[in-house]
Amino acid sequence: MASEFKKKMFWRAVVAEFLAMSLFIFISIGSALGFSFPVVGNKTSTRSQDNVKVSLAFGLSIATMAQSVGHISGAHLNPAVTLGLLLSCQISIFKALMYILAQCLGAVVATAILSGVTSSLPNNLLGLNAVSRNF
Template identity: 95%
Template sequence: MPFPAGPGLGSPQIGFFPATTDRNPIKAFIPIHALKDDTGVKEISLQTSKGKYQAKKGREGEGKVRRGERERERGKMASEFRKKLFWRAVVAEFLAMSLFIFISIGSALGFNFPMVANKTSTKSQDNVKVSLAFGLSIATMAQSVGHISGAHLNPAVTLGLLLSCQISIFKALMYILAQCLGAVVATAILSGVTSSLPGNTLGLNA
């Protein structure tokens, strides 16, 4: 094997390629066969670049999907806001909640009824009547508005359906608002009706 010529001493021997101007012959020359085929290195580099490109495209795709979901949710909310059926369901929840509270709480009021000669009875409403009033009123409301709004009649039910992704956020908020307003209206009516009765216990816990 011929000894490679150093820089400035002439042309390098066959089989070697000058790599640097370093006078160290080991660093100055590298064998040609180490450079003649770098296909494997190129393939590895290509695969790495391809993997990075695919990962980038995947992240971009996920971002587009999330943006699309948000846009669809906004579009769904806007479309619900414009639909008559949506507002019909909200009004149904309001009316059903108002009637349920009026009937059930009205039956449970423990005010005393006047009997004879300004003497009042100290006996409260019968528990069976109160139970029947609650049960029959909620059953009637469910049958009446179930096909319109689903007859939630309870913010806890609406929240549970929201967490299970069965209704939209906007619909859940409007339902809860309607239910709370219905309960307030029914209580106000009861307060006006029963305020003049003796021993009225509306709003008292003891």
């Protein structure tokens, strides 16, 4: 554990997980917030087209992040993946804890940025939908 803590490559991998998770959350959740930005000439404001846009944003952003940081940190990009690798004894406990911490902090930072960016938009519900409004 002490030897990992002192290595530059270890901290580079932790920072890569943080940045990749931040970008992934910002891009994917930002596309799914429910704001309609239709292109009037293309008539791209129907529900089915919005679903395709959100799906493409999630898929392309996770693929891009995996390709970008895969050679640095292994591109876990998900605490569940990190936990699975820990349970299969492929990474150390310290590395798993640091990756999970970096991933969670990256997600929190990205949602804080999204909240700040979208706070002035009209009808800003931050992803609140009809099901969760009834509680």
